[in-house]
Amino acid sequence: xxxxxxxxxxxxxxxxxxxxxxxxxxxxxxxxxxxxxxxxxxxxxxxxxxxxxxxxxxxxxxxxxxxxxxxxxxxxxxxxxxxxxxxxxxxxxxxxxxxxxxxxxxxxxxxxxxxxxxxxxxxxxxxxxxxxxxxxxxxxxxxxxxxxxxxxxxxxxxxxxxxxx
Numbered sequence: 001x002x003x004x005x006x007x008x009x010x011x012x013x014x015x016x017x018x019x020x021x022x023x024x025x026x027x028x029x030x031x032x033x034x035x036x037x038x039x040x041x042x043x044x045x046x047x048x049x050x051x052x053x054x055x056x057x058x059x060x061x062x063x064x065x066x067x068x069x070x071x072x073x074x075x076x077x078x079x080x081x082x083x084x085x086x087x088x089x090x091x092x093x094x095x096x097x098x099x100x101x102x103x104x105x106x107x108x109x110x111x112x113x114x115x116x117x118x119x120x121x122x123x124x125x126x127x128x129x130x131x132x133x134x135x136x137x138x139x140x141x142x143x144x145x146x147x148x149x150x151x152x153x154x155x156x157x158x159x160x161x162x163x164x165x
Contacts, residue, residue, distance in 0.1 A: 002071060009064035016057035017152045023050050024145035036126050036134055040118030047111065058100055065093060084165035092159035099148045099155075107144045110137055 027046065031039060069089060073080050080086040114137040121130055 002068075005064050005067050005071075009061060009068060012057045012060040012064065013156070016054060016061050017149075017156060019050060019053055019057065020145070020149050020152055024142070024149045028142050028145065032138075036131055039138075040115075040122075040134075044115060044118070054103075058096075058103075062093075062096060062100070065096070069093070085162050088158045088162035088165045092155040092157075092162070095151045095155035095158070099151045102144060102148050102151070107141060107148070110141045110144065113137055114141065 023046070031043060031046075034042060072086070072089075076083075081090065114134065117130060117134055117137065121127070126134065
């Protein structure tokens with residue numbers, strides 16, 4: 001059971017970080033080259049696939065991580081949290097949770113605003129004001145995504161080296 005939980009944790013964590021990294025550093029660079037009228041449709045289409053994948057991977061990574069932490073606490077009652085290993089795992093968990101907070105508190109509302117804006121000028125060219133607002137929201141979303149990726153990389157690093165602390 002312990003191995004199955006650890007394996008699931010690794011699979012979902014890899015999916016979460018890999019998808020997040022690919023979308024935020026590879027795909028968004030290419031999206032910036034698209035015309036605003038095309039950009040909205042492509043971004044909406046991509047988010048329909050990546051958002052559920054990221055959400056499911058994040059939740060399952062955190063759930064399996066909590067199960068593994070509970071197993072470690074049961075094996076080392078009262079002392080595990082005070083070790084460097086336990087502290088390192090806890091830091092990784094906090095950074096992972098920060099990514100979820102960032103996604104829900106910043107990226108989700110930004111994406112909704114961007115989607116409504118794109119819908120508002122469907123079938124016509126965006127006005128100068130709409131283009132500026134779309135650019136501002138897009139940049140916020142890109143920055144949020146890249147910060148999230150960096151937080152996930154810190155979580156990965158702290159958890160990967162935890163055992164050697």
